[in-house]
Amino acid sequence: RKEVEQDPGPFNVPEGATVAFNCTYSNSASQSFFWYRQDCRKEPKLLMSVYSSGNEDGRFTAQLNRASQYISLLIRDSKLSDSATYLCVVNNDMRFGAGTRLTVKP
Amino acid sequence: DGGITQSPKYLFRKEGQNVTLSCEQNLNHDAMYWYRQDPGQGLRLIYYSQIVNDFQKGDIAEGYSVSREKKESFPLTVTSAQKNPTAFYLCASTIRGGQSQETQYFGPGTRLLVL
Numbered sequence: 001r002k003e004v005e006q007d008p009g010p011f012n013v014p015e016g017a018t019v020a021f022n023c024t025y026s027n028s029a030s031q032s033f034f035w036y037r038q039d040c041r042k043e044p045k046l047l048m049s050v051y052s053s054g055n056e057d058g059r060f061t062a063q064l065n066r067a068s069q070y071i072s073l074l075i076r077d078s079k080l081s082d083s084a085t086y087l088c089v090v091n092n093d094m095r096f097g098a099g100t101r102l103t104v105k106p
Numbered sequence: 107d108g109g110i111t112q113s114p115k116y117l118f119r120k121e122g123q124n125v126t127l128s129c130e131q132n133l134n135h136d137a138m139y140w141y142r143q144d145p146g147q148g149l150r151l152i153y154y155s156q157i158v159n160d161f162q163k164g165d166i167a168e169g170y171s172v173s174r175e176k177k178e179s180f181p182l183t184v185t186s187a188q189k190n191p192t193a194f195y196l197c198a199s200t201i202r203g204g205q206s207q208e209t210q211y212f213g214p215g216t217r218l219l220v221l
Contacts, residue, residue, distance in 0.1 A: 032208070041194075042214070043196055043214050044149070044210075046209050046210075049209070087148060087149070089210070094164075094210075095151070096141070096149040098147055098148035099148050
């Protein structure tokens with residue numbers, strides 16, 4: 001089993017849709033988690049950290065489920081500009097998921 | 107402006123050649139990392155360094171070498187032993203290594219193509 005696994009997608013959704021991605025991790029001792037966004041042929045950029053109690057930043061909500069060892073990212077009211085690949089990171093191990101590709105269509 | 111720079115943006119290598127990718131940061135970060143990304147794939151850790159004059163192998167270190175003689179610089183050499191070096195190479199840094207809740211800052215990447 002890979003240390004960090006994501007559904008590669010692609011997720012194709014219409015503008016305004018709500019979409020959610022999950023990322024599972026194998027190391028139960030993991031302490032820090034992040035979501036990054038990567039545009040085509042660019043470097044990843046931090047989208048948000050994931051806190052134990054869950055956290056929200058505008059249209060984006062991140063959740064952590066320690067019992068089932070996964071984190072999630074929820075995007076509400078999708079915009080065309082949300083089209084990108086979303087990478088989860090388990091930072092203790094510096095391990096990235098393979099990324100989930102999202103395409104938001106008009 | 108503070109940040110991470112990588113050069114060159116594109117690099118072409120002939121088979122059998124060693125090439126060195128540059129990574130410089132002026133963020134005063136202790137830890138630096140090298141990742142490789144293949145098309146449609148995630149990032150795989152090649153090497154990382156938590157402090158000057160020290161570095162550790164990541165998951166795919168074979169065929170690569172690094173040095174960390176200065177805090178701000180972490181060059182990666184792709185040797186001829188790396189059989190499939192064509193990829194996008196990303197350098198990153200964190201304030202301190204080995205700490206939780208550390209955000210990684212990435213450079214713009216170098217695309218290496220073997221001719």
